[in-house]
Amino acid sequence: MASRASWRGRAETTLSAADTGFVGRYWRRLLELEFVERSVALASKAFVSLLPLVIVVAAFLPTGLRTGVFETLISRLGLSGLALDYVQESFSSVDQIRSATSLTGLALTLLFAVSFTTAVQRVYLRAWRRPAERAFNDKRRALIWLAGTVTFLATVGSVGRLLTGLPGTALTLTVALAGSTCLWWWSAHTFLRGHLAWRPLLPTALLTGIGSALYGAAAGAWMPRILEGNVEQFGFVGVGMAFVTWFVGFGFLIVAAAAASPVLVEGDGALARWLRAGGVLTPGAPAPLPAPSNPPSLLDYLRRPTPDPDVD
Numbered sequence: 001m002a003s004r005a006s007w008r009g010r011a012e013t014t015l016s017a018a019d020t021g022f023v024g025r026y027w028r029r030l031l032e033l034e035f036v037e038r039s040v041a042l043a044s045k046a047f048v049s050l051l052p053l054v055i056v057v058a059a060f061l062p063t064g065l066r067t068g069v070f071e072t073l074i075s076r077l078g079l080s081g082l083a084l085d086y087v088q089e090s091f092s093s094v095d096q097i098r099s100a101t102s103l104t105g106l107a108l109t110l111l112f113a114v115s116f117t118t119a120v121q122r123v124y125l126r127a128w129r130r131p132a133e134r135a136f137n138d139k140r141r142a143l144i145w146l147a148g149t150v151t152f153l154a155t156v157g158s159v160g161r162l163l164t165g166l167p168g169t170a171l172t173l174t175v176a177l178a179g180s181t182c183l184w185w186w187s188a189h190t191f192l193r194g195h196l197a198w199r200p201l202l203p204t205a206l207l208t209g210i211g212s213a214l215y216g217a218a219a220g221a222w223m224p225r226i227l228e229g230n231v232e233q234f235g236f237v238g239v240g241m242a243f244v245t246w247f248v249g250f251g252f253l254i255v256a257a258a259a260a261s262p263v264l265v266e267g268d269g270a271l272a273r274w275l276r277a278g279g280v281l282t283p284g285a286p287a288p289l290p291a292p293s294n295p296p297s298l299l300d301y302l303r304r305p306t307p308d309p310d311v312d
Contacts (some may be wrong), residue, residue, distance in 0.1 A: 042251030049112035059097040068157025078219025117142035121191040181209030195285035207257035
């Protein structure tokens with residue numbers, strides 16, 4: 001009992017110190033965002049709306065751009081070998097996609113994809129505690145973002161096909177990292193309706209851009225095994241289950257990166273002062289909403305009473 005009390009005391013001291021710093025503030029912001037629920041919601045919307053839109057739009061692009069889009073997707077999803085064969089078999093050919101897609105179907109696919117952008121935007125707005133506004137302009141921003149995302153996928157894939165050898169690979173990786181970071185920097189600014197200055201959004205851009213590249217590279221180690229195991233157990237339904245697994249991780253990356261910038265900006269260190277230099281909000285932007293009155297701390301979880309197993 002003495003050792004347990006001693007361990008608990010040391011844990012409380014450590015958590016108390018962490019709770020007043022970045023770790024504690026970051027944890028409270030993640031809880032405020034309901035990061036688990038948000039990550040799963042982003043994953044489901046990406047799988048049922050964003051991914052189909054990319055595939056349909058790519059089918060109508062010129063051959064070079066279409067190949068670039070699919071190769072970028074394959075690289076980001078970490079697919080190779082049998083896993084790649086399973087995915088290719090699960091999708092229709094380009095001609096089948098074109099013949100099966102009507103203007104109404106394309107419009108509905110685009111409408112469903114906007115639901116994903118809306119979910120991402122809510123993450124950013126809630127992370128920065130932005131007030132609600134009329135949603136018409138948000139839909140316009142969503143369409144622009146979707147066009148920018150497809151352009152990014154096509155560009156990165158096309159560069160990878162044109163450049164070969166070690167120098168070409170290095171340049172392709174540089175373009176991918178820089179492009180991904182710029183894409184998410186622009187995405188955060190766009191989804192926040194231009195109310196936030198560019199500098200405070202840089203940590204989110206770096207974390208999402210570089211993090212997504214590393215996540216895609218790491219997926220090459222585990223995604224094929226999960227996909228092949230799911231297909232063996234569930235058939236082609238396992239392909240969808242594997243995709244959802246990948247998107248859950250990517251959804252958490254988006255939420256975690258979105259929460260990082262406001263927490264860093266609110267700090268007291270040199271980085272926080274640099275991020276705040278020149279102002280956080282743009283001229284004319286409405287004030288943020290107030291923070292929760294009693295946010296949970298790290299110590300709250302340590303001090304939570306353990307249920308008595310003898311009590312029904």
